[in-house]
Structures are given as C-alpha cells and as structure tokens.
Amino acid sequence: MNSSKPVKQHPRPYHHGDLRRTLIATALKMLRQDQAWDFTLRELARRAGVSHAAPYRHFADKRELLAEVAALGHAALQEKMQEATQRHPDDPKAQLSALGQAYVAFAVENPAHFRLMFGPELATDPRHPVLQKAADATHALMIEAVRRSAAAGLFGTEDSRIQALAAWSLVHGLAMLLIDNRVRPMPADVNRLTAAITKAFVQGADAATR
C-alpha cells in the first residue's frame, strides 16, 4: 500500500549505492559499443544516471578511471593467455603459438580496450601503478612462455629476453595492424591468419636452433 516514505529500493536510491562499480561497468560497455576509449566522462555519468560531477567522488580524474578500466583489460587478457597455454600442457611450442593467437584474438575482439591498455595516454606517465603492474604481469606471461620454450630447446642459444621481446613484438604488431584497419581487407578468418603467422615464427625459431 505504497507508504508515503521513499522506499530504499530500485527506483532512485538518492545515493546510488554502488556507483564505482557501475561506472566501470558502464565504461566497459561503452568501450565495446563505440569501439573507442575517448568517451566523455559526462556521457559516462549520464548513462550511469548520475550527475556529471558524481564520478569525482570515486576517481581523482578521468585518467584514473581509464587506468582502472585498462587494468581490468590486462587481467582479462592474462586469463585468456593462461587458458591458451594450459590447453597444451606438455608442448611448449604449441603453448607459445596458442598464447600468441589468444593475444591477437583478444585485441581483435576488444579493439578499443586493447588500445586503451597500450595507448600512450596512460602508459607514458608513471602515475598509475595499478595499470603499470597489470601490464607488467602481461609481459611476464610472455617471457615465461618463451623461457619454457627455450628450456625445451627452442631458440637455440639466443638471449631469451630478446626472443621474448621478438615474440611479443610480433603478436603485438599484428594485433595493432589488424585493429587499426591497416591490413585490408580485414580477413574474415583472423584466427587462421594469426595461426599461420605465429606458427611460422615458432617454426623459424625451431629451425634456427638446428
């Protein structure tokens, strides 16, 4: 019977209650929809249903919000990478290849998020340790995989840090070229293309050891 007192339910909690999470979730949604990370903080607030100044109660500024979102992206990417390697428990070569494919696939599926994660707007300044740590963890996964391959005899005697950087560069560059529409027409079966390239890389490294 509709008491006259405002119920503390869905309709309009005068204090949103969970804005921080909502803002991040909305930002993720906008990343997916607009394929661009340069949305407006005010637009974000609008979609979250709050005033344009509300976000500032939870984030110092726009960059801090974006950094957090980017860090989440790294977490998701890392998960995909680990999943890919675990699919080939005893085959370092296959692991490395699968890792690369997972990397590129993530970028192609989440282009805006990927660009945000690696873009210069957040990368160059040292003010966001959250993002820095997340990015380092991604890098570490790459290095680890190459180390395992090296231990299994791949890569010959080359410095494994350099080989790791080469592997990372290869997939990172491919991802960038693909999502920036630099490779046209964008191949329908990106997976096959990526597989071909990563396998060629591994094979080359393999052959070079002999």
Add this chain to the structure above:
Amino acid sequence: MNSSKPVKQHPRPYHHGDLRRTLIATALKMLRQDQAWDFTLRELARRAGVSHAAPYRHFADKRELLAEVAALGHAALQEKMQEATQRHPDDPKAQLSALGQAYVAFAVENPAHFRLMFGPELATDPRHPVLQKAADATHALMIEAVRRSAAAGLFGTEDSRIQALAAWSLVHGLAMLLIDNRVRPMPADVNRLTAAITKAFVQGADAATR
C-alpha cells in the same frame, strides 16, 4: 630604399601569405617538442601567430590537418626505408634487416608522429584518402622487400603476403612497445636491440627454408 608603402616582406603581412605551410610546419614542430599529437588547434594558431579561426580557411577541421601531417610522416618514413634498402644493393637479406631497423628507428625518433600515423583517430574512418594512400605506400615497400627476399630463396614456400605481414608486424610491434615505454628500461642502444631482433627474424626465415 624603404618606400613608405608597406613592403610585402616579413614584418606583418596582414594576410599571412603562407599560412597553410606554416601551420603544417608548426604542427610538425609541436609533434617533436611535446611528444604528443593531441595539441590544440588554438594553440597551433597561436604559435603560428594567427587567430584561432584562421586555420579553418585551409583545413575543414582538425582531423584534416592531422591527416595531412600524418601523410607527411609516411613520406618521411618511406624515404628512410628506401634509403636503408639501397644501402645493400645486392643482398635481399641485409635489405630486409635494414628496412626493419629503419622502421623502428623512425618510430623511436618521432614517437608522436608515428603514433599519429598509425593511431585509430585517423586510421579507422575512410574520410582521408591522402593518409590512406600514404599508409598503403608504406605497406607496399614492406611487401616489395619481402618479395625480393622470397625471390632470393628466403622464406621457403610460404605465402609471401603472410611473410610480409609477419615482418611488418614484428617491426611495428617492436616500435609500438618501445615508444609506449612498454619495454623498460628503454634500452640506450635501441639500434643494437632492433638489429638483433630483425636479424634473428631473417635468420629464422632463412633456416626455415632449408
């Protein structure tokens, strides 16, 4: 000898006279100085010594100006790439390696320009054919070099388009990771690092043919 009539010389041509070129030149200067391409159109006008609306007499909007600047970057990069290949007239392997090094060196020396050239802000929309053509020409140089190497027996039987994409991805990714400070500490001798990686790639491809 100094007629009283306003000479059409340096001091203050009430009509700047060569604004278009000046704007582009100033933009290039700001790219170099600020290491960022997101400067303000108004700031650009200020430095060029004109009012904030003057640029609109020469460019439809900011993106058009940026597209032109990016296209110039491609031209410069292509020059460096060609120069590098011509340094090794009869050695396709060395050519490919030198090309890659030139590519990365350009990126490291002109990070903001490089990011502008390949960034999504101008790449994804089809509205700037100038830039599109310039970028395609860069790509073509890459393909050409790989084709020559393939003709010389490198790469075995692999599809040369795929190998070209792999080579491009490698150097592009390395460039991106370097200028985004993803590889830390930024190695003082980037050239040695790049040389090691490109040579490893060529050697791998070479070994794979046998």
Add this chain to the structure above:
DNA sequence: GGATGAATGTTGACAACGGTAACATGCAAC
C-alpha cells in the same frame, strides 16, 4: 585607375568538456 569579387584573416558567439567549490542528502555511530 578605381570598382568588384574571391581569398584570407579576425572577432565574437555557441555548446560541450574536464574539473572545482559550495551546498544537499542520506547512513551510521554515539
């Protein structure tokens, strides 16, 4: 050689943005 029109530049306006400050509201603890 003066009128005329196209280029080119300037001023002033607009909405939108990121960010801050002052004020309002609701929850929680004494």
Add this chain to the structure above:
DNA sequence: GTTGCATGTTACCGTTGTCAACATTCATCC
C-alpha cells in the same frame, strides 16, 4: 536523536572545436 562523513547535486570556471558575421587584401576587368 544529534552529529559527522560519505556521497550526490548544482553552479561555476577556463578551454576547446567549430561556425557565422564582419574586415582586409589581392587580382581582375572596365
């Protein structure tokens, strides 16, 4: 219940990209 703190809102600031209206110069034709 009062009181304090977290959280939300409104009002404001300076800046930006862009446009429209006005001003100035230059080339051209009678």
